[in-house]
Amino acid sequence: MTASSGDYSGQRGSGYHQKHDAGVETGRGAQCADTFPIPPGRVGVLSLLGLRSFVLVWLGGLVSLAGDWVLIVGLPLVVYEMTHSTLATGTMFMAGTLPRLPLGSVAGVFVDRWDRRRTIVVTNILMGLGLLPLLAVRSAEDLWLVYVVQMGEACIAEFQRPALGALLPRLVDQDKLVAANALSSLGSESTRLVGPALGALVVAFFGLAGVVVVDAASFVVAGALVALVIGIPRSAHSVASSAAANLAQLCLGVWRDWRDGLRVVRSNRVLGVLFAFCAVTGVGEGMIMTLFVPFATTVVRGGQGAYGALLSAQAVGGLVGGLLLGRFGRGFAPRDLLGVTAVVFGVLDLLLFYAPLFVTGVGVPLALIMLVGVPAAGMGISRSTLLQTAATDQYRGRVLGAVSATVAVAGLAGMALAGLLGDRLGIVPLLTVQGVGYVVAGLMVLLVLPASAGARQTSASASAATSM
Numbered sequence: 001m002t003a004s005s006g007d008y009s010g011q012r013g014s015g016y017h018q019k020h021d022a023g024v025e026t027g028r029g030a031q032c033a034d035t036f037p038i039p040p041g042r043v044g045v046l047s048l049l050g051l052r053s054f055v056l057v058w059l060g061g062l063v064s065l066a067g068d069w070v071l072i073v074g075l076p077l078v079v080y081e082m083t084h085s086t087l088a089t090g091t092m093f094m095a096g097t098l099p100r101l102p103l104g105s106v107a108g109v110f111v112d113r114w115d116r117r118r119t120i121v122v123t124n125i126l127m128g129l130g131l132l133p134l135l136a137v138r139s140a141e142d143l144w145l146v147y148v149v150q151m152g153e154a155c156i157a158e159f160q161r162p163a164l165g166a167l168l169p170r171l172v173d174q175d176k177l178v179a180a181n182a183l184s185s186l187g188s189e190s191t192r193l194v195g196p197a198l199g200a201l202v203v204a205f206f207g208l209a210g211v212v213v214v215d216a217a218s219f220v221v222a223g224a225l226v227a228l229v230i231g232i233p234r235s236a237h238s239v240a241s242s243a244a245a246n247l248a249q250l251c252l253g254v255w256r257d258w259r260d261g262l263r264v265v266r267s268n269r270v271l272g273v274l275f276a277f278c279a280v281t282g283v284g285e286g287m288i289m290t291l292f293v294p295f296a297t298t299v300v301r302g303g304q305g306a307y308g309a310l311l312s313a314q315a316v317g318g319l320v321g322g323l324l325l326g327r328f329g330r331g332f333a334p335r336d337l338l339g340v341t342a343v344v345f346g347v348l349d350l351l352l353f354y355a356p357l358f359v360t361g362v363g364v365p366l367a368l369i370m371l372v373g374v375p376a377a378g379m380g381i382s383r384s385t386l387l388q389t390a391a392t393d394q395y396r397g398r399v400l401g402a403v404s405a406t407v408a409v410a411g412l413a414g415m416a417l418a419g420l421l422g423d424r425l426g427i428v429p430l431l432t433v434q435g436v437g438y439v440v441a442g443l444m445v446l447l448v449l450p451a452s453a454g455a456r457q458t459s460a461s462a463s464a465a466t467s468m
Contacts, residue, residue: 048183053229054171057120060225061164062187064124067218069195071131073308074203074211075146076293082140086427090290090419092143096150097286097415100408103158109398111159116167117229123160124223127153128216135209162400169388169396181384182322185377189318192311200308265402270390273449274383275406280441281342282407284434286414291427295353299427302362313366317373325378335449338382341375342442348372350435353428 048054080089111119130152137145172180202210265271296307325337352368391399418430 048172048176048180051172054168054180056225056229057164057167057171058184058187060120060124060222061184062191063218063225064222065188065191066195066198067215069192069311070199070202070211070218071215073196073199073311074208075134077200077203077307078137078208078211079143079146080293080297082143086290086294086422087419088140088143089293090415090422092146092150093286093289094412094415094419095147096154097408097411099151099154100158100404101412103155103405107158107162107404111162111166112394112396112398114163116163116170117226119163120160120167121223121227123156123163124219124226126156127160128219128223130156131212131216131219134212137208158404161404162396162398165384165388165400166393166396169393181381181388182325184384185381186319186322189315189322189373189377192315192318194312196308196311264391264395265399268390270386270449271399273445274386274390275403277338277342277383277441277445278403278407279410280437280444281434282410283414283417284431284437285407286411286416287418287430288414288434289411290415290418291422291431294422295427295431299356300362300365301356301360306362306365309362309366310369313369314373314376317370318377319373321374321377322381324374325381333451334382334385335445335451337378338386339442339444339446339449341378341382342438342445344442345372345375345379346435346438346440346442348375349438350432353431353435357428 076089076092079092083089130149133145133149136142168180168184198214199211202214206213265275292310293307296302296310300306300310302309325332348368348371352365352372355364355368387400387403388396414433417433422430
């Protein structure tokens with residue numbers, strides 16, 4: 001189960017695929033220039049709603065995520081119903097993950113050199129157009145189109161994902177970064193609350209064509225909202241594009257930037273532990289991406305409705321978790337929050353996977369998956385905050401891109417194992433790896449990561465508490 005908010009790659013994550021020359025610097029203590037009036041005394045999350053640029057990007061993300069959830073539900077259901085094969089479903093997810101291997105780190109280099117706002121706008125438009133070939137899928141013989149589209153969308157998403165993650169710290173002051181991630185988490189969980197149910201309905205009444213139209217339209221709207229953002233300065237490392245630029249010199253510069261980014265990761269203990277966390281949990285995520293459809297339809301025995309309901313149910317817990325973090329998060333260091341919530345998340349997942357073996361119906365699995373959403377919210381917020389604060393703005397795109405590549409390698413391993421062994425060993429035994437992986441990763445964070453990691457962001461959690 002995907003726990004991280006803002007991650008566009010998982011079945012139960014927050015999505016599927018998450019500067020102008022003028023403006024005032026933000027994210028380093030400066031006040032954002034484009035603000036709406038906020039009543040005095042309102043701080044934390046509500047104060048973020050006065051930042052025009054942040055609100056536009058946030059709303060764009062919500063629209064895009066809502067459309068993504070329709071696709072997340074619809075496409076695996078269609079593929080599994082056409083083939084009744086975990087291997088075919090796993091191949092679909094592998095096709096969407098393979099591009100992250102060569103592009104994960106390299107795309108982050110380009111993001112650090114490009115205008116991030118423009119990158120997000122262009123990638124949204126391209127991803128919307130890239131979905132249209134799915135309209136031609138009619139039977140299992142057309143599945144090759146699904147795989148091609150998945151690979152194309154994933155290639156584009158590799159440039160959008162680090163651009164979004166690297167842009168956020170430039171939209172808000174650093175002491176509000178946890179609050180911004182918390183608001184993003186609440187928003188993404190809200191889209192998950194309605195998106196999967198909507199996706200199941202769209203598949204039932206309009207088929208794959210309806211799913212494609214909804215998600216493509218969401219990309220266009222999201223790109224239009226981000227296009228309205230103004231006043232965000234270029235990164236200090238960004239390079240203006242030029243048709244006359246020497247190609248060899250550009251390639252050399254990209255190679256040097258990529259090498260420097262990897263050096264930053266190797267020399268930073270916090271980043272090293274976070275990368276290990278992503279690798280350990282990524283294997284299980286690959287498995288759940290492949291096996292969650294058959295788990296919901298055959299193990300839980302609930303059909304399409306159960307699949308959509310289970311995906312939406314975690315959003316309820318996610319919303320509660322976000323509110324609890326805002327209310328009681330004062331004093332929790334991001335390291336402690338990440339470690340504890342990962343352990344709790346893993347234990348609850350194990351209970352969820354084995355519950356259908358002892359009880360019938362979808363009631364108990366729905367209750368358990370709601371509980372899973374609570375630690376998932378804290379885990380996503382704390383991991384995002386640690387990643388964003390462990391790297392400087394100059395290297396942030398490369399670091400987030402490298403995270404994507406790491407998750408891709410681990411996820412591919414999990415998808416391959418699930419696709420090849422799911423029909424032989426059974427679904428629940430393989431899903432056990434996912435739950436155990438989160439327990440191990442959480443303990444690793446608590447035992448290895450420095451207690452001071454991300455501690456400077458704790459005050460932001462307290463600030464968010466006053467307004468959530």
